[in-house]
Amino acid sequence: MGVIEKVARRTRQAAEAEAPLPLDQIVMGDCIAAMKALPSKSVDMVFADPPYNLQLGGELFRPDGSHVDAVTDDWDKFDTFAQYDAFTRAWLAEAHRILKDDGTIWVIGSYHNIFRVGTAVQDLGFWILNDIVWRKANPMPNFRGTRFTNAHETLIWASKGEKAKYTFNYRSMKTLNDELQMRSDWEFPICGGNERLKKGGVKVHPTQKPEALLYRILLACTKPGDVVVDPFFGTGTTGAVARRLGRRWIGIERELTYVDAAMERIAAALPLDESALATMQSPRSQPKVAFGVLVENGYLTAGDVLTDAKRRYRVLVRADGSLASECGATGSIHKLGATLQGAPACNGWTFWHIERDGVLAPIDTLRQTYLLATQP
Amino acid sequence: MGVIEKVARRTRQAAEAEAPLPLDQIVMGDCIAAMKALPSKSVDMVFADPPYNLQLGGELFRPDGSHVDAVTDDWDKFDTFAQYDAFTRAWLAEAHRILKDDGTIWVIGSYHNIFRVGTAVQDLGFWILNDIVWRKANPMPNFRGTRFTNAHETLIWASKGEKAKYTFNYRSMKTLNDELQMRSDWEFPICGGNERLKKGGVKVHPTQKPEALLYRILLACTKPGDVVVDPFFGTGTTGAVARRLGRRWIGIERELTYVDAAMERIAAALPLDESALATMQSPRSQPKVAFGVLVENGYLTAGDVLTDAKRRYRVLVRADGSLASECGATGSIHKLGATLQGAPACNGWTFWHIERDGVLAPIDTLRQTYLLATQP
């Protein structure tokens, strides 16, 4: 190491010692440059909600003709995967540097970007602890019927390295989950209602995250007084939740509109009210079982014959859980029951029966058997 | 049949005879070499359950210590991930080659490998259609309480390219899910009970996948008779389900123990008969009925009045099956519906209604009636 490097190094160390962390503040500017200004090994968590690189095509309309408001912001535009990867690795490298050795990072994304983010996370030496699935209670449907409803997003939780220590408040999570271990799949509604920031009736940010999500993350993986950095601060969900939970925060954001909204929001951050707390509870897995699930799991087999209690109607179970009558009519258990009876509606679970061991039993008993076998 | 056709046909048969697909067979050996022996663009789906690279932590990484040169350490990590990546890209490239242009690939993995797999999938030109989460109803708990219970695995579904066509049986999936769109999060129990293959009380394969998972995948994304290749066949879940559902399969596997177990298992899998195999069809694949045909056949008469459900618009049916509004606008049922609403598009079948016996019903019901009356 030459003299110049030595001097430069000493100067930088001195500068770091002098520069205090901009705690509970928003730093305006590019996230990579802003993180470079923070000292090494100085923060306890990085929570990042980077651009997803959606690559959307043309306009999309709902079946009722209304227009879908897509994410068309410039900050989500990248020309190539290589460009997105370079950006990802640059900000992740800075995140790694500013984290204390026992700090952790959280990143959220969708299938558009999360695989590239995860690969970069591993390549930079982070050690993945869990991937977490946010199951959306109310996702936007797939309006054209071309794919499965995109009903979840993925989060990655990683420590600084394989042997690194990290904070995990196991008891808090177990308590939050009715004395069952917290699983890697979490269900929350998307951000809406009063929580969704609006200005003039228009949403301020296209992708505001629910506070319940950040609440669980900060509660699980930080201690009171810990410092959380959010390099893509947006409208400041991380800051608002951190303040409520007694954590310190640093936000980095380029857009003035978002910064203004975030400042106002965090200043007003009130203790979580009861309705918000209610959404924190992990809902018991839904007792609802679709008829098709029984076919998939072998409780019924395609080809089985169902009848009503008086054996007036006779139908065949098909591979996809639809029923087919001898007269050619087909449909779900409810629809076909209604059609054959000429009724407006029908509860297929109690209407249709299957003969087992000479006894005619409603198919609802099969559902009960399935639930008993799979519910904890 | 003319001479030319006969010759062409014989030549094609000869070509196929030289390199026939090993349908409904297990090919023993390395998956990359075995796929290389298959012709290009010859199969409809690849389902892959590759090694999860779980050994990365113990065997491929050096322990983290201050005495180890940081640069060398990073190099080492990159090198070992590179090995897994090279293997992944090699078999994915072969999968891409053997797939027909309208074929799709499914890959399952966990956080240990799925990010690397997903990145490779994208880099090879595949176009991700969905990522699917398999929520385990009964996952293994995290015994040491150090992380969230790892309660899911991730699947990637991708077409050969952005503009590629693919099979998605939307109606079947909606029926299977009680008339709601099938979401990207699926819940199944892990493979156990009678389904779990055992020999001498010990499980034959450590990661046998549940048949219900493959059942949904094959039902959703293949047609009867389609060919599915599984390059990591294991104990043959893919083959067993494919046989039951009337799909053809090709398994590739190195371990003799697994091959033996798979052969026995698949032989015992009973194919469903044709009527049970039938599924709900999308309207697109049903015979098309032009609106004019209903007029021609007296299901509607020129001069009949149609309105929308709320009776905001009122139009007259004309002899050629076009509609005429009081304001002078005319057009097909779709076009006029769109014009009057000022919408970009409109489904006239569900938009326009006719009053019969005091009840307002969509004209689509007339089409259903016509189809029932005329279909064999």
Next chain:
DNA sequence: ACTCTAGATGAATCTCGCT
């Protein structure tokens, strides 16, 4: 004040076949 209904909307890689 409360109920009911109609309308709006959310990180979305969202048609197909013929000319």
Next chain:
DNA sequence: CAGCGAGATTCATCTAGAG
């Protein structure tokens, strides 16, 4: 290959306004 036209396609939740 671009353009055009037929016709297929949505779930949970919140808000506003009517009753």
